[in-house]
Amino acid sequence: MRVEYINPFVEAAFNILKEVVDSDIKRGELYLKSTSQPVLGVAAIVGLAGDVEGRVLFDMSEVTALAIAGQMNGEELSSFDDLAKATITELANMITAQAVTKLHELGFTFDLTPPAIFTGENMEITDAGVEALIVPIELSQGRMEINVAVRER
Amino acid sequence: MSSELIGLNDIDLLADTDEESKDKADVIDYKMVTFSLGGKDYGIDIMKVKEISKASKFTYVPNSIPFVKGVYNLRGDIISVIDLRLMFNLPVPENKTAVENMIILRLEDNTIGVIVDTIDKVVGINSEKIQPPHPLFGDINIKFIKGIVENKEKLYIILDVESIFDQKSAENAIQQKSYSREAMPLAEQAAEKKPESEGGVDYSFIVETLAAFSHFTVSPVNDGWVRNRFNSWSKQRTENGLNAQLQSAAEAGEFLNSFGSPYSGHFWEEDYSTAVSEIIPDVDGGTYSAWDIGCGKGEEAYSTAVCLKKKFSSKKIKLYANDSDLLNISTAPNLIFSRNSIPAMYDDWVTEGSNGWHFISDIKDLILFEYHDVTHDNQLAPVDLIVARDFLSYLSVNDQQKLIEIFYDKLKPGGILIAGSNEVVVGSGWEALNKGRVPAYKKI
Numbered sequence: 001m002r003v004e005y006i007n008p009f010v011e012a013a014f015n016i017l018k019e020v021v022d023s024d025i026k027r028g029e030l031y032l033k034s035t036s037q038p039v040l041g042v043a044a045i046v047g048l049a050g051d052v053e054g055r056v057l058f059d060m061s062e063v064t065a066l067a068i069a070g071q072m073n074g075e076e077l078s079s080f081d082d083l084a085k086a087t088i089t090e091l092a093n094m095i096t097a098q099a100v101t102k103l104h105e106l107g108f109t110f111d112l113t114p115p116a117i118f119t120g121e122n123m124e125i126t127d128a129g130v131e132a133l134i135v136p137i138e139l140s141q142g143r144m145e146i147n148v149a150v151r152e153r
Numbered sequence: 154m155s156s157e158l159i160g161l162n163d164i165d166l167l168a169d170t171d172e173e174s175k176d177k178a179d180v181i182d183y184k185m186v187t188f189s190l191g192g193k194d195y196g197i198d199i200m201k202v203k204e205i206s207k208a209s210k211f212t213y214v215p216n217s218i219p220f221v222k223g224v225y226n227l228r229g230d231i232i233s234v235i236d237l238r239l240m241f242n243l244p245v246p247e248n249k250t251a252v253e254n255m256i257i258l259r260l261e262d263n264t265i266g267v268i269v270d271t272i273d274k275v276v277g278i279n280s281e282k283i284q285p286p287h288p289l290f291g292d293i294n295i296k297f298i299k300g301i302v303e304n305k306e307k308l309y310i311i312l313d314v315e316s317i318f319d320q321k322s323a324e325n326a327i328q329q330k331s332y333s334r335e336a337m338p339l340a341e342q343a344a345e346k347k348p349e350s351e352g353g354v355d356y357s358f359i360v361e362t363l364a365a366f367s368h369f370t371v372s373p374v375n376d377g378w379v380r381n382r383f384n385s386w387s388k389q390r391t392e393n394g395l396n397a398q399l400q401s402a403a404e405a406g407e408f409l410n411s412f413g414s415p416y417s418g419h420f421w422e423e424d425y426s427t428a429v430s431e432i433i434p435d436v437d438g439g440t441y442s443a444w445d446i447g448c449g450k451g452e453e454a455y456s457t458a459v460c461l462k463k464k465f466s467s468k469k470i471k472l473y474a475n476d477s478d479l480l481n482i483s484t485a486p487n488l489i490f491s492r493n494s495i496p497a498m499y500d501d502w503v504t505e506g507s508n509g510w511h512f513i514s515d516i517k518d519l520i521l522f523e524y525h526d527v528t529h530d531n532q533l534a535p536v537d538l539i540v541a542r543d544f545l546s547y548l549s550v551n552d553q554q555k556l557i558e559i560f561y562d563k564l565k566p567g568g569i570l571i572a573g574s575n576e577v578v579v580g581s582g583w584e585a586l587n588k589g590r591v592p593a594y595k596k597i
């Protein structure tokens with residue numbers, strides 16, 4: 001993955017999560033992965049097109065997703081309902097949008113697709129021929145992995 | 154007519170067969186649609202061609218590979234459209250009208266459109282005149298070529314479209330090719346060359362400690378150097394009254410300190426840059442692409458870029474530089490250095506900024522730095538040059554073998570691989586070009 005793309009995604013994730021979810025957040029070591037990757041339970045996906053093509057995946061367990069959605073709404077949520085889904089979708093949107101804005105300032109033009117959310121057990125995702133950058137983030141609500149797979153067109 | 158029949162019949166019949174075989178060469182039993190790509194003539198079996206058409210306004214499909222032009226609505230059927238020129242890395246002529254010549258192929262399991270430069274005509278030939286492709290055949294991978302045929306003083310390369318677009322058979326072809334080329338895998342070679350005489354136990358201990366302390370894998374790639382080094386090392390250590398075995402990472406580093414190639418982690422001096430430049434052959438075409446693996450903080454990538462820029466001043470140069478160390482590669486695009494750390498030969502290409510000296514954008518724009526682990530897949534198009542100095546030795550034996558295969562696949566025919574000064578690329582299909590300190594290998 002092109003070096004210039006890495007920081008905007010990491011910074012955007014850090015800034016937004018710190019602002020809207022949890023002020024005490026920690027970033028894990030970044031690494032690369034190319035094989036099929038298991039998805040924890042809830043995955044929000046945002047597609048990218050333009051100078052690059054690819055997608056950003058926000059991956060967390062359902063418990064974590066529920067806690068994050070609850071925190072963002074300021075109320076306790078008991079089931080992963082439409083409100084919770086819409087909240088996670090919005091979070092994915094905010095982070096990706098900020099990253100893309102930062103990249104735009106550096107001169108790279110991207111377009112976003114509306115986020116889609118997947119839930120279920122035992123899911124995995126495979127991107128043929130693209131390796132993914134994994135940004136693990138530790139929140140007090142649990143662990144979230146931001147999985148960025150983009151390549152030059 | 155079978156020989157058995159001739160045996161049973163009389164002489165008259167035998168005379169007939171002679172004439173028949175003469176006629177045979179003129180019997181037309183194979184028709185192909187001919188077209189040109191990058192100035193050369195190609196043919197496709199007419200039985201595979203549904204129709205030809207002119208088309209424009211393909212619908213772009215996000216996330217597709219670069220040579221997929223998009224999809225096209227052919228009277229209600231949606232077909233995928235592939236640009237053959239991009240697929241085979243041939244030059245794409247400028248097309249002002251945006252209307253492309255398209256051949257619609259009917260394959261076993263799908264219908265597909267391919268874009269070519271110009272479509273010529275239908276040529277009928279005798280299938281016996283088709284000759285097998287020569288292994289040295291230039292632009293298009295040999296596994297995609299069915300054969301070559303002459304007609305009216307023109308040579309046509311017949312493409313095997315089923316194998317080009319059939320994913321399964323393409324994968325099989327790659328596998329078969331690698332089996333035949335690599336008669337004996339590296340792992341077996343390594344196992345066979347178990348150290349025996351020269352202080353057997355000590356040597357295998359060194360091999361193990363190098364792996365543990367420095368992630369350095371002794372294999373046929375560097376075996377020769379390690380043996381020599383071990384001999385001088387144990388002699389020197391014995392003279393100083395020390396144990397020849399490596400006790401710490403520092404000692405392993407000391408053992409390996411003469412392994413590195415010249416100017417590893419520094420900018421290349423003029424002598425080395427010239428030596429590299431001399432070993433690289435001239436190529437046709439307006440572009441030159443290179444791949445630098447393990448570029449670290451970027452010194453090697455910038456040195457390579459300047460070397461190529463000097464050699465091919467009029468060509469468009471593209472250098473892909475990868476490293477799997479995030480910290481190192483992050484600093485590479487905006488590498489800052491002090492004035493005296495850079496040799497005088499780079500004077501024309503550097504400038505002073507507010508933080509220190511850096512390369513001018515003419516050079517920076519040639520290089521694309523990527524955070525990438527080369528043992529993973531990538532979509533890099535074939536390149537003319539691969540620079541992987543002191544890189545293979547730090548991978549496992551299996552990864553070394555895999556990487557040499559990847560290098561072979563990613564190089565254009567006649568492309569050059571530059572390895573570390575003390576590394577040997579094993580495997581057939583490579584021609585060693587040893588010129589002094591730059592061990593280079595040419596893909597044949």
